[in-house]
Amino acid sequence: MAAPLLFLTFLAITCWVAWASEPSPLQDFCVADLNTPVKVNGLVCKDPKLVEAKDFFWSGLNVPAAINNPVGSQATPVSVAQIPGLNTLGISLVRIDFAPHGINPPHMHPRATEILTVVEGTLLVGFVTSIPENRLITKTLNKGDVFVFPVGLVHFQQNIGNGSAVALAALSSQNPGVILIANAIFGSNPDISTDILAKAFQTDPAIIANIQAKF
Structure with a gap:
């Protein structure tokens, strides 16, 4: 009887680890102390008594980014580095500006699924599934359209319109990585x-x- 019970316990622990992501916070918030030298998996919490409204605020996402690179796009991230109050909450945001015919080159986020909304323009978007299929899944998006890129998969966006394009993307990590x-x-x-x-x-x-x- 002990052997089956031990096996089931091991299986339960293994499944829990396999499905784990960023853990749920154990307090209302954990505003990141960006000045601490202590290194942890995430960021050390600021003293709650010292927390202010500015720890949960950032301004400027309405401002188009200057695009001066060969690929013709520029990302403006809003992650824990910009809003310390995002620490432990498992979310972040990015604005992507595209020059005419610009691309957001093939890339991946190792720690986040991305959901992208087109604010202006027309984008061709796509991602590639993993081996053995390596299947390319693409879609043309117009203003107001939404598309999801699963965590860890290579994906891209291309401005296929003649004017500029803008997209907003939410990501399921405070620090999704690129x-x-x-x-x-x-x-x-x-x-x-x-x-x-x-x-x-x-x-x-x-x-x-x-x-x-x-x-």
């Missing part, structure tokens, strides 16, 4: 060996070196 695929592969520090990348992309090392030089 891994830009091209930057991670071709712009790592130090570089990934050209031989490794040439074999991975089935091309010549000289071509890889040329791409790395751009990053």
Whole structure:
């Protein structure tokens, strides 16, 4: 009898760990103390007696971002770094501005699912499912349309209109993280060996070196 009980206990613990995400807070709030040198998984709580309205506030999401990069988009994040009161609450926000025909390059958020709403313009969006399918799922979005990118999957947005475009995205983490695929592969520090990348992309090392030089 002990063996089945032990197995069921192990299974329950394993399933709990597999479904775990950011834990629910054990208090009303835990405003981040951005000045503390203490390192924890998240941020240390500020003394609740010192909390002010400004800890839950940030202004400026109505201001278009300056776009001066080759890809033609710029993100304005609103995460725990901008609003310390988001600490432990498991949410954040980002505004993405697109120049005409600009893209938000293929990237992923290792800690968050994203739900995106188009505020202005027309976007082609998509994500790629994991192996073995590697299926590309895409959709054209217009003003007011909403699309979800599951956590950890590579996704992108492209402005397919002739004017500027704006989108707002909510993410299920106070610190979702961003891994830009091209930057991670071709712009790592130090570089990934050209031989490794040439074999991975089935091309010549000289071509890889040329791409790395751009990053």
